[in-house]
Amino acid sequence: MHKEQSIVVDTLTATVAELCEKFGVWAAARTLIHVAWTQRRKSNSVDGLSERMRQDIGLDAAEDWRLPSKMSLWDIRL
Template identity: 50%
Template structure:
């Protein structure tokens, strides 16, 4: 690991430790799980957008448009 990676890892550890000391283990864990859940929901919502919509909101377009059709019935969708 480089020194910059160690600094980031140390600051992350220190931040999590500070949150644990201030709010406790359960509140910190619950907040982490909430953030993970929100990011997953956002990725699911963005995954359903067309290339035009992705471009409009400033996100990169998909690499292969042949892989995912513009419309897929809900029972056939795969959520990662």
């Protein structure tokens, strides 16, 4: 049965042209945007989260990239 099947692969341009002809340009574009948006939402990237949110969900806080604070005379208490 494997030998009886033939795989026919069209080019991407031909496939997109066929979809646009069958369903319309706007429907094909809307579907493409919808698929791209759902794929974007599936990624579990925590790069954009603040340190507080990272701590709330149990992740290690990223290292502090700021320079250490300098000692000030105002910090001296008797």
